[in-house]
Amino acid sequence: MGLSGAFAQNPLVGREVHKMNGAGNAILVLDLRGAGFLPRPEDARALARAPGLAYDQLMVLGDAAARDETAFMTIFNQDGSRSASCGNGTRCVAHYLAEQTGATELRLATSAGKLKVSREGPLAYTVDMGPPRLGWRDIPLAREVDTASVELGHFGLPSASCVSMGNPHAIFFVEEIDAFNLEVIGPKLEFDPMFPQRANISLAQPLASDHIRLKVWERGTGLTLACGTAACATGVAAARAGLAGRFARISLPGGDLLIHWREADDHVEMTGPVEVEFSRVLDAAVFSGQDES
Numbered sequence: 001m002g003l004s005g006a007f008a009q010n011p012l013v014g015r016e017v018h019k020m021n022g023a024g025n026a027i028l029v030l031d032l033r034g035a036g037f038l039p040r041p042e043d044a045r046a047l048a049r050a051p052g053l054a055y056d057q058l059m060v061l062g063d064a065a066a067r068d069e070t071a072f073m074t075i076f077n078q079d080g081s082r083s084a085s086c087g088n089g090t091r092c093v094a095h096y097l098a099e100q101t102g103a104t105e106l107r108l109a110t111s112a113g114k115l116k117v118s119r120e121g122p123l124a125y126t127v128d129m130g131p132p133r134l135g136w137r138d139i140p141l142a143r144e145v146d147t148a149s150v151e152l153g154h155f156g157l158p159s160a161s162c163v164s165m166g167n168p169h170a171i172f173f174v175e176e177i178d179a180f181n182l183e184v185i186g187p188k189l190e191f192d193p194m195f196p197q198r199a200n201i202s203l204a205q206p207l208a209s210d211h212i213r214l215k216v217w218e219r220g221t222g223l224t225l226a227c228g229t230a231a232c233a234t235g236v237a238a239a240r241a242g243l244a245g246r247f248a249r250i251s252l253p254g255g256d257l258l259i260h261w262r263e264a265d266d267h268v269e270m271t272g273p274v275e276v277e278f279s280r281v282l283d284a285a286v287f288s289g290q291d292e293s
């Protein structure tokens with residue numbers, strides 16, 4: 001008789017996870033190509049709570065749908081919610097795959113579309129993140145407004161610039177980001193009714209026409225040391241507002257990302273580092289006492 005319900009072993013037990021980071025953004029890579037299943041939201045939450053494994057995003061590799069793609073990425077936040085896009089995680093996944101195959105050009109897919117990644121050096125990658133989406137329905141926002149100037153009326157902040165990079169971002173340009181407590185502001189704005197799918201909330205401080213300081217409260221995760229899609233969205237929002245050109249260095253607490261919003265095809269390129277930390281085989285203790293919702 002087979003084990004069932006509470007007594008069945010979690011199918012993730014015995015699988016290997018790879019802890020990495022992209023400019024300090026904590027990434028856990030789980031390769032489930034060929035496995036035929038995905039973690040459940042409660043599995044993602046259990047992994048985020050497991051001692052030593054705490055991640056900002058869990059990048060799950062599944063089978064590619066097209067011949068020219070290496071893998072399909074399903075992306076989880078700490079709270080078990082999913083995102084269609086993760087810039088830093090994409091570089092980490094590219095490194096994991098490039099080390100296996102020796103490839104210097106990779107194509108990866110997410111539910112938001114296809115991404116082309118180029119290896120620039122042993123631990124540096126450029127991702128073509130595709131075009132930003134600037135329409136209010138695309139971000140999405142709750143109602144029709146000028147997406148370059150969205151009044152949220154909170155915390156003495158100016159209006160926000162909203163951009164989708166496959167996931168929703170709101171960026172506030174301020175003179176001094178340390179004058180605001182993002183740990184207080186972030187969770188309130190993430191759930192503002194203007195954002196039907198919640199939003200990643202960023203404070204950006206222009207330092208020069210090609211250099212911006214950035215701090216990010218990530219949807220479903222919280223304050224992180226870096227967020228690649230936020231860096232892309234900020235580059236776009238800054239160029240749109242005339243605060244920067246199409247090339248910008250975005251300095252985050254965990255490191256720098258280089259953003260180029262290409263004029264020729266409207267795509268946003270992101271270049272940045274990866275770091276490999278360790279690999280570990282999952283044991284049953286990770287999933288003991290996990291929540292069921």
Ligand SMILES: N[C@@H](CCC[C@H](N)C(=O)O)C(=O)O
Pocket residue numbers: 025056057077082083084085086087088089167168200218219220221226227228229230
């Ligand atoms: N850290 C990521 C973004 C991850 C997804 C985000 N929290 C969301 O829910 O949209 C990055 O590097 O882009």
